[in-house]
Amino acid sequence: MADEATLIGAARAARERAVAPYSGFKVGAALETAGGAIVTGCNIENATYGLTVCAERVALLKAVSEGHRAFRRIAVVAATEDATPPCGPCRQLLWEFCGDIEVVLANLERDLGHHRLAELLPLPFDARFLS
Numbered sequence: 001m002a003d004e005a006t007l008i009g010a011a012r013a014a015r016e017r018a019v020a021p022y023s024g025f026k027v028g029a030a031l032e033t034a035g036g037a038i039v040t041g042c043n044i045e046n047a048t049y050g051l052t053v054c055a056e057r058v059a060l061l062k063a064v065s066e067g068h069r070a071f072r073r074i075a076v077v078a079a080t081e082d083a084t085p086p087c088g089p090c091r092q093l094l095w096e097f098c099g100d101i102e103v104v105l106a107n108l109e110r111d112l113g114h115h116r117l118a119e120l121l122p123l124p125f126d127a128r129f130l131s
């Protein structure tokens with residue numbers, strides 16, 4: 001298991017690679033797999049605006065495409081005084097693949113709080129409803 005400073009550090013480094021020319025709002029994410037690997041993501045914006053992909057989603061889809069299917073934690077970093085939580089669609093996608101993981105929020109200087117995904121996405125719709 002990676003220590004939390006390492007996970008947050010990876011999210012901060014990923015944030016440096018954000019492509020955010022339209023909003024100027026750079027976000028980094030670092031997803032820790034059950035095996036202790038760290039897969040990072042940054043937000044990547046698009047001139048259509050709507051095709052922009054959030055940092056959390058980039059990290060998640062990279063990880064799944066690399067064969068990871070069990071996760072422990074995700075760290076999300078932005079350069080804001082208050083914590084930047086994952087948006088609604090990212091919460092839904094994280095729930096699908098990660099379940100009730102820990103969500104660590106931080107800025108460039110410090111840790112800003114810990115949440116469980118179930119707390120951020122109460123009463124989720126998921127595969128249980130399709131069976």
Ligand code: THU
Pocket residue numbers: 020023025026027042043044045052053054055056076084085086087
């Ligand atoms: N963004 C993320 O990458 N993750 C979040 O948790 C919140 C928002 C991005 C999307 C867009 O590129 C920019 O931040 C402003 O919304």
